[in-house]
Amino acid sequence: MIDENDGNIIRMFHVYRRYGPxxxxxxxxxxxxxxxxLFITGPSGAGKSTLLKLLYLKxxxxxxxxxxxxxxxxxxxxxxxxFLRRKIGIIFQDYKLIPTKTVFENVALVLEVAGKKRRxxxxxxxxxxxxxxxEERLNSFPPVLSGGEQQRVAVARAVVGDPKxxxxxxxxxxxxSESAGIVMDFLKRFHTRGSTVIIATHxxxxxxxxxxxxxxxxxxxxxxxxxxxxxxxxxxxxMGNDEETEL
Ligand code: ADP
Numbered sequence: 001m002i003d004e005n006d007g008n009i010i011r012m013f014h015v016y017r018r019y020g021p022x023x024x025x026x027x028x029x030x031x032x033x034x035x036x037x038l039f040i041t042g043p044s045g046a047g048k049s050t051l052l053k054l055l056y057l058k059x060x061x062x063x064x065x066x067x068x069x070x071x072x073x074x075x076x077x078x079x080x081x082x083f084l085r086r087k088i089g090i091i092f093q094d095y096k097l098i099p100t101k102t103v104f105e106n107v108a109l110v111l112e113v114a115g116k117k118r119r120x121x122x123x124x125x126x127x128x129x130x131x132x133x134x135e136e137r138l139n140s141f142p143p144v145l146s147g148g149e150q151q152r153v154a155v156a157r158a159v160v161g162d163p164k165x166x167x168x169x170x171x172x173x174x175x176x177s178e179s180a181g182i183v184m185d186f187l188k189r190f191h192t193r194g195s196t197v198i199i200a201t202h203x204x205x206x207x208x209x210x211x212x213x214x215x216x217x218x219x220x221x222x223x224x225x226x227x228x229x230x231x232x233x234x235x236x237x238x239m240g241n242d243e244e245t246e247l
Contacts, residue, residue: 008067009034009164009196010055015064017050017220024050026220028064032198034164037191039207040200042217048200051217052167055198056088057081069164086114089158089195093170095150097142097157103129104138107157114161128156132186148179155186159195166190168199172206184210 010032017025025047032038040048053059054066057073066073069087076084097106104125111121129135132152142150151171158166168187172180184206191197201207207214216223 007033009036009069010198011065011067012054013065013067015054015066016062017047017054017059018062023220025054028222030215030222032196035191035194035196037188037197037210037212038199039210039212039214040198040217041202041204041207041214042223043202045219046202046217047220048202048217049169052090052169052198052200055165056090056167057085082113086161087164089161089163089166091151091154091158091166091168091171093173095142095147095154095174097150097153099142102139102141103134103145103153106142106153107160110157110161124160125156128160129153131189132156133182146179147174148176148182151175151179151183152186155183155190159190164196166195166197168197170201170203171199172201172203180206 008031010030012028012030015025015028016023028051040051042048050059054061054073055068057076061074068084071080071084073084098109101109107125107129108121111124116124126135126138129138132155134149134152134156137145137149137153142153145153151174155171158168166187171187172183175183187197187199188210
């Protein structure tokens with residue numbers, strides 16, 4: 001049986017995800033250790049987003065098991081799902097901020113839903129927005145911000161609840177190289193503070209520049225695992241689109 005008492009915050013055992021006859025994920029077995037910085041790479045359609053969706057409980061597995069922080073997702077009652085989700089912060093390529101709420105309100109919502117007190121919310125939200133350099137834009141609405149600024153707010157929203165795990169689905173996919181570098185720098189910083197960070201990206205240049213473990217998905221299968229040496233400390237990324245280049 002599965003040993004739940006180990007140094008891994010995420011364990012996936014022979015996981016499948018099917019959409020009708022389509023196998024989006026096939027026999028995925030993967031351990032992610034506490035405080036790891038992990039890339040999930042692979043071309044478009046390889047199953048990266050699907051894998052993240054299983055981890056943040058947006059979708060169920062078709063077969064296999066996933067443990068998050070010792071909890072078996074297939075045995076989590078509906079009542080406990082919100083509690084489990086609070087362990088996870090999520091960042092999307094298209095930011096997914098609420099356009100009719102201010103920057104402050106977008107970030108505060110996470111803590112409001114978790115039932116935190118108003119004073120604590122105010123303090124925490126301002127502090128995290130200061131960290132990502134958005135404290136001057138508290139009262140702005142997302143549509144007036146640049147893509148890079150919106151993603152910094154989205155990073156703030158993902159980390160404000162002190163999640164154990166941060167999942168990012170192509171977080172730099174819509175950004176210019178300077179903004180991408182800034183966002184990656186923040187993700188690195190939150191990783192250093194103790195979060196486990198998992199980034200899905202097809203951008204191999206980003207992985208080369210950042211360094212860390214990368215697992216490769218191809219047509220739903222985990223193909224290879226590798227450790228990429230951090231080549232440079234310069235966070236200015238050239239946003240390559242060289243899907244064919246081997247790492
Ligand atoms: P990636 O994130 O690597 O681009 P996805 O995880 O989005 O890949 O998709 C993996 C495969 O699963 C693709 O072939 C995609 O078309 C398919 N897929 C994803 N979501 C659905 C869905 N809701 N219904 C049917 N097929 C899906």
